[in-house]
Amino acid sequence: MATERTTQYIAGAAARTTRTRYSILAMILLLATVAYADRAILSIAGPGISKEFGLNHVQLGYVLSAFSWAYLVGQIPGGLLLDRFGTKTMYGATLILWSIATMLVGFIGNFTSDLSIALGLLFALRFALGLIEAPSFPANGRVAVMWFPKEERGLATSLFASASYFAVAIFSPFAGWLTSRFGWPAPFIALGVIGIAAAGLWAVVMYEPRKHPRVSSGELDHIIAGGAMIDIDSKHELAARPAISSGVMRMLLGNRMLWCSYIGQYCTIALSYFFITWFPIYLVQARGMNVMQAGFATMVPAIAGFVGGIAGGTISDWLIRRGWSVSWARKTPYIVGMAMGCSIVLSAVTESNVVIVLLMTLAFFGKGAAAGAGTWAIVSDTAPREAVGLAGAIFNCIGNIGGIVTPIVFGYLVQATGGYTVGLYFVAAHCLVAAIVYLFFMGKIERVKMNPESIA
Secondary structure, three states, rough: OHHHHHHHHHHHHHHHOOOOHHHHHHHHHHHHHHHHHHHHHHHHHHHHHHHHOOOOOHHHHHHHHOOOOOHHHHHHHHHHHHHHOOOOHHHHHHHHHHHHHHHHOOOHHOOOOHHHHHHHHHHHHHHHHHHHHHOOHHHHHHHHHHOOHHHHHHHHHHHOOOOOHHHHHHHHHHHHHHHHHOOOOOHHHHHHHHHHHHHHHHHHOOOOOHHHHOOOOHHHHHHHHOOOOOOOOOOOHHHHHHEOHHHHHHHOOOHHHHHHHHHHHHHHHHHHHHHHHHHHHHHHHHHHHHHHHHHHHOOHHHHHHHHHHHHHHHHHHHHHHOOOHHHHHHHHHHHHHHHHHHHHHHHHHHOOOOHHHHHHHHHHHHHHHHHHHOOOOHHHHHOOOOHHHHHHHHHHHOOHHHHHHHHHHHHHHHHOOOOOOOHHHHHHHHHHHOOOOOHHHOOOOOOOOOOHHEEE
């Protein structure tokens, strides 16, 4: 009788459709939030660092861009390593290393007070952070492809694509409080400790779908039926996967649809980097707020951006379930969202801090919706099975040129004009360009098929 009851229990458990994929999604949201917090923390500490070492706007702009130079350089090697060694190993190792690089920034003042040395160390450590962190978002894309069916992938990708806002909403007030209470090094040390703890949690939580102890057969069947590539991180597939030839690179770099997605990612990242680099500094230096006020003032736009990201991904998935084509289900929220983002330009013609925060809230809700529906979701929908990591890396590599251009150009514009107005016009123009590209040039969104001769 006991054996019969045990058999019935096992059969019932197998029949239940679990939702373990959402615990995996929560984990990558946590890691993406830590990653973006590490990038954004310099903008909160920037005024204190500038004051201690005597950095001008141009020098600070270069330091703010250092992460993106390395992040861009590391994308292709990082994507290839992901395709070769898998997501769990690469993500865990790099998370520990980039957390150490973040912590070391907080100790620069202990080594030197000389401007040139401090500037070199700041740039070097932020460059190291970007290089090490390069595989993180392609890894998120791999997890989405591995764990989520097509009709749920928009929501999944929107969450980690919107992590920049989540990070700012949580860590900007926290970092502002730490900076005002303990000085600018404190948030770097705190985030380093948080990152190392998150790496330990990742090692415990992450599994391939077939090997996860809490995945039912019903859930596994559901994600397979929806087109998830559940075996891309299996030892057998990683070992059997052939080397990627130059033909694959040419195919991924010669596709018009993909190039439009690359341009879209560039424009959304340009806005993100304005928000996580110059926006808090703008509030302090041009709007007269103190560091703690600026930290709290970024919360509302950040929350709006995060909510917009979830809304964009959810609406996109809902449109697919309602029978819309993948192309227009992904593109429509993106186009509408980036059109809303153009409202950022109105910040240049108002004197009210409240109105500026409201305009930024509207702009970043729209940008969040665009990113949630039309950036990483498109990579997940179009990347060839043989090169998921590489496709995401190329997408993120080209997109993160925006993370280099925006901090530097904005710094030069502020230095040259003595104000922020022209810089705001520069940022807003990205929204208009992105909407036009997706509306008129992208065409049909579909998975790229690799020619056999393209794979060595």
